Amino acid sequence: MRAAEKLRPYLFTAPSMLIFWLFFLYPIGYMIYLSFTSWNMIHPVKEFVGLENYQELLADPDFHQVMSNTVLYTVLSVLIALGLALVLALWLNRSGWVYSMMQGAIFSPYIISLVSVSLLWLWLMDPQYGLLNWLLGLIGLPPSPWLSHNDTAIYALVLVSVWKMVGYNTLVCIAGLQSIPKELHEAAQLDKASVWSEFWRITLPMLSPTLFFLLVVNTISSFQVFDTVKIMTQGGPVNSTNMLVYYIFEYGFEFFKIGYASAAGVVLFVLIGLMTVFHFLILSRRVHYR
Amino acid sequence: MASVTLKHVTKTFEKQTVLDDICLDITEGSFTVLVGPSGCGKSTTLRIIAGLEKETDGEIWIGGQQVNNTAPGDRDIAMVFQSYALYPTMSVYENIEFGLKNRNVPRAERKKLIDEIAEVTGLADYLKRKPATLSGGQRQRVALARAMVKKPKVFLMDEPLSNLDAKLRNQMRQELIMLHKELGTTFIYVTHDQVEAMSMGDQIVLMNGGRIQQAAQPLVVYDQPSNLFTAQFMGTPPMNMFEAMIDASGKEVKIGNHPITKPLPANHLAALHSQRGQRIHIGIRPEKLQMVSHEQAPLSLVSKSDGFDITGIIDTREALGSETIYSVSTLYGRVMVKSYQEELLRVGESVVVYFPYVHCHYFAQNGERIARDAFFSTRADVSGGV
Structure with a gap:
């Protein structure tokens, strides 16, 4: 009886623990192990090489380019997708069928698979036959090379990412806005607050937990961008859109340098971990939780 | 100080009549209690006076000025909410300061006013705290201080005591009566609690179904109820x-x-x-x-x-x-x-x-009081709380 009592909590948590160990902890551990080896996925022996992969990685100018691409892409898409979502949420947080329809329209990209999204935008951004250049032409602007030039390609990817994320962010922001008690806005009205000061002193602080959540989630997902790169640019032109996960993919599954790819994977893992810790340590102080 | 007058105020909401031709005179410096069962329209009346809700029809006058189209912040009123509605992200000091800041009161004067109010309300030691760290009674005081510091012409209170425990409620009742005496400002107070109404008001406005049933001094309402509803609501x-x-x-x-x-x-x-x-x-x-x-x-x-x-x-x-x-x-x-x-x-x-x-x-059969000549009470001129 006693033993069964003691066993019970472990039994209850066993299914999720099993999944956690099997599909989270074990792969991470295995990746870390592989990062110290040289292996091509076929050879029966994984040769232990110590920190060699990391040395090689840090010395690779391509890797530096990849890192700066990833950071630029993440910063831009997160800031724009969040800022835009906040503006849209403030605008669309009303009742009425027009607003409901707009909310639905803005959210719809989120439910489309990224592969379809990528193909769609590939077509929209076609330099010769694409809709975007045709529109630019209509208002008298010169056509943009979009994905085909190394100066613009990464911004084109940012555009796609913002288009995809903003609906979800907007919806979450609207939910956040609606959870602010109505009386706070009324009290502010009675306190003669201007629209501006009501926004800065009441709405924004009350929305901070929502924005913080979105910031963390968006940063992580942007850092792991892959589908759009794979389908739309394959990292090009001239490596200008090559980003960390695609870089790992290339080394792992095209060049079969598993050890090297794993080392890059460990770097990605550590970076995202550090960023999240940073978010919680530094930014969360400014977040007001009810 | 200012009088408040409602002239034929009507409010309909999605074809439902919430307020039906409300005519009400609230004299300068009085303590008027709007009382009635839930859904009777008392809170709506208060919110219309505050300007937080738009009347469908009728006129609202505060201190001899028609305010139908005046923004809530410009009506020279202050309101204490049932939930207190303190700004959770601001300290007690900032909560009290917010209204002054928006009215462009200079910093030094703000500090002086807030220190005074904090002294009066016993909040001096809590000015740096966030509302979440305060007890219910203290939050209530912050809400009062925030209203008082603006020196409004009219105080509006929407069931301000209903979130307090019985003992504290009794104590705050006394304090509000004292406060009204000291400030001499017009108080309009909404409650569903007839004890609060009887004990605090100089004038009770008893409402039901969006209509005023009786508006009179507490003991008049008690001793000469104007209809069946009034008779059975009080007591x-x-x-x-x-x-x-x-x-x-x-x-x-x-x-x-x-x-x-x-x-x-x-x-x-x-x-x-x-x-x-x-x-x-x-x-x-x-x-x-x-x-x-x-x-x-x-x-x-x-x-x-x-x-x-x-x-x-x-x-x-x-x-x-x-x-x-x-x-x-x-x-x-x-x-x-x-x-x-x-x-x-x-x-x-x-x-x-x-x-x-x-x-x-x-x-009578229709519920109206049948007056009779020899009335038995001489208490009519005694008003509650005074």
Whole structure:
């Protein structure tokens, strides 16, 4: 009886623990192990090489380019997708069928698979036959090379990412806005607050937990961008859109340098971990939780 | 200080009438309590005065100025919300300061005003704290301080005490009465609690179904309820109400099928003359009834003076310490009796309940009060809380 009592909590948590160990902890551990080896996925022996992969990685100018691409892409898409979502949420947080329809329209990209999204935008951004250049032409602007030039390609990817994320962010922001008690806005009205000061002193602080959540989630997902790169640019032109996960993919599954790819994977893992810790340590102080 | 006047104010919401032709005069410096059951429109009335809700029709005047199109922040009013609505991200100091800042009061003056208010409300030690770290009573004080610091012409309070425990509520009630005395500002106070209404207001506005039922001083509302609703809303337990029938001659009165033991006095019959041949309601407050056990009845005052009586049996007894509430079943139906006698009567005991004529209220079939000349109360000019 006693033993069964003691066993019970472990039994209850066993299914999720099993999944956690099997599909989270074990792969991470295995990746870390592989990062110290040289292996091509076929050879029966994984040769232990110590920190060699990391040395090689840090010395690779391509890797530096990849890192700066990833950071630029993440910063831009997160800031724009969040800022835009906040503006849209403030605008669309009303009742009425027009607003409901707009909310639905803005959210719809989120439910489309990224592969379809990528193909769609590939077509929209076609330099010769694409809709975007045709529109630019209509208002008298010169056509943009979009994905085909190394100066613009990464911004084109940012555009796609913002288009995809903003609906979800907007919806979450609207939910956040609606959870602010109505009386706070009324009290502010009675306190003669201007629209501006009501926004800065009441709405924004009350929305901070929502924005913080979105910031963390968006940063992580942007850092792991892959589908759009794979389908739309394959990292090009001239490596200008090559980003960390695609870089790992290339080394792992095209060049079969598993050890090297794993080392890059460990770097990605550590970076995202550090960023999240940073978010919680530094930014969360400014977040007001009810 | 300012008076507040509502002229034919109507509010409909999605085809539902929430307020129906409200006309109300609130005199400068008064403490007016809007009271009524939930959904009666009292909060809506307050919110319309504040400008947080737009009236469908009618005029709102504050201090001799029509404010229908004035923004809430420019009406020179302050409001205390039921939930307090303190800004959770700001400290107590910032909460109180916010309204002043928006009115461009210079920093040094703001500090002076806030320090003064903090002293008065006992918040001096808590100015740096966030509202979440304060107790209910302290939050209540912050809400008051935030309203007071603006030195408004009118204070609006929407059930400000309902989130406090009973003891604190009593204490805050006293403090609000004192505060009103000191500030001399017009207070408009919404509550569903008749005790708060009776104890605090100089004027009670009793509402039901979007209409004002009676607007008068507390004891007038209590002693001369203008209709059935008012009579039964005020007082615990509510006024006993009996359906009665006056015969065609206007002389004989029956409660149910039972003629009352002694005929009503002439002046009462005269007042009821217009109702002859019709049904009326006779009401009497539980504390105005007198009750003795059946054996003692012949000896007591019951038999001698002017009133009628009925025998009954005590069903339940609630001994509350200072008073005792009995429920008595009689031929007239259930009668609630509130007694201040030291000696308690037993449940199951046979008793005589005595109805002094002087305390009987009469209401017509449509619920309106039937006034009669000789009125029994001289308490009318006493207002609550003063």
